Amino acid sequence: MFTTILKEVGGFFDRRALTTVFFPSLVFWTGAALTVGLVEHKVDRAVRSWSHQPGLVQVGIVVGWTAFVVFWSLLWQAAGDAQDRFFQGYWPQDGPLSFLTRRGSRRHSRVRQRLIERDRELERKEIAAAAERAAFPDPQALSAPTVVRPPEDIDNELDALEACLGSRTSPDPLPGWGTRCRDLAEQLAPYSGSTQDPSWKSRLSRFAAAADQLGHALDEAELALREKRSTLHQQLFLSYPQPPVQPLPTRLGNVIRAAEQHPRIRYGLDPVVIWSRLQPVLPADYTDGVRRAKAGLDLLCTLAAYITLFGVPLAAWAAVRVDDPDRPALLWVALVSASLCAVGVSVTAHRTKLWLLALALLGVSSVPLVVTLVNPSTHLLDIPTVGLRLGLAALFCTEILTLSLIAYRGAVQAGIAFAEKVRTAFDLHRSRVLDQMRLRIPDDLAQERRTWTALCAFLYRGAPPDAGTLTYADPLPATATFTANIQVPADQPSQAG
Template structure:
């Protein structure tokens, strides 16, 4: 290869190369290349590449770079669709599976709630007799309940339940529908709050994107058997230890935003923020109705 091409690693183009190599798109195509080399042999590929003229070798590398960048851009466009899928918003023909998963999540929710009630009663009646393990279990159960929506709003996946619970808390506490009010509240938030929310949402989107790339990795199975277990294990690991945690963090920030900044909605419309919680829930529902349909008073 020419010296000019090697010198390009010190330019802006080199910076883009390095950034691209660190993306899941590169891992996906590198895995595909490894599977292809296993299937067809490294010697054949290296012999073919070495026999090509230098301009063709450079064109080949540039083409690989463009393929990685283009595929990363295309997959990124599906972030929202993949997130909605992981939440449990599925096509109607998957309704039987969705109903089965919702029933399973409802049973899990009931088990958590029953055990929490049992430990709460034990702590209330015998606060000095509850063990450290039981107290730790009570704390964990309380956290799990916080990330579960109301019984009639259960989603088929845990990620969906976490985000659904985050959407419900503003309505339960303040009468504000998060879906209707969020776009209005966003325009009023301080820049520092927006930055934190954007970073949390970016982390969730990145986790979803890595999950999708892991699932796509299974396509290389027709060249190498190990692609399937690698893709499946990666998808499970990313979902359990990254996507769920990112969803919890994002949901908590949404709840905190309504807790601390909901007054901006009232101020922007010159409505008085009710001091009483019960009255605020009633007025909050009126405010939501006003935003959605244009009346509420």
């Protein structure tokens, strides 16, 4: 019975809406009904009542419940744009809640600025490492020393070089040692291969080993700095729009805004204007990939919203309505779930104030439960079960909000995957828009930027392009005609005419 109804619902919704809206709505509404029934001890009564109902009544109940979930799903699907704007941080700029918008934007601006400053610092170190590598002695380009140093100074310099290499614990460059090693090479060059003095042979051997180790250290430092900068550039590229664009107050919004900024910076086109023209001409397999990425993002955003929307009221209500809140089984379940949430926060979260606040709330809310388990006769606040119920409510609500934040963090990762699909669509397939509009493909990047700028201005505002900016591709041959391809069987004469 339910399979037949689900098949009809599946025909009503497309696959994306079925996955991202209908099934989450069905699960959460059914879970909410079961939770209320369990707390009110009405599940057994409902099961007995269900078993005594005629088949027609059972079908009507299932159809009615499914119709309710479908109607809710339609409402939620219609509010999909509002959900996207909320999670992307398009919040009020004026009014009592505008401080949240300003505070979130400032926080992300500071994070982006710290990343940019860190990149500049790494750039300076990379330049210094390259200079050290350039100053490293080349045996074919050594010249005679201008000042001959005494053997004691050479020994001291070798000792310092070996000590520096021995105490090195990080792949950072060794400032100044490229030049100092070159000076040592010039001092030792006259004795290379011609001296029989054991002391000079020892110095040459020590220098060869130290120079080889220093060369590897400089190579390692350059590679480590390049990898750090590459990781930093990737973080900036994926997570934040480039200045002077102001960041949005949410991570997901900045990820999407960075993707929207990509084609504008690279090619001079407006993605909002061109995307509706590009999407119909994308290859079918690529369009499916974009839809799957967007469906994953929508599903996680819906879960983050539903967990809070359904979970917080149910958790607070259940903590107030549950009988005997001091039952050890209930307390242990609550504490174990709190521990799992704390582990999940510690593993998946950044060290931000919000996640630290979640950990603190989990710890504080667990105190009444632990006290009750240790000494069941204790009544917090001298009011039987009031402190325990408050602790359960706070603990359950904190767990729900923590799960919602974890789902939102997953949505950010899904948003990165979707944003990369959008970037790649513009990088690989933007010329399809020009082909479909019969415009000539530009010869170089500068001409392409002028073409896209003029085309976007023309499409968006109707601004006439400059002469020669938008030119049509070669027209079809004048002899080409379009005729209907009507096939007539050879054994059947045509009835035309």
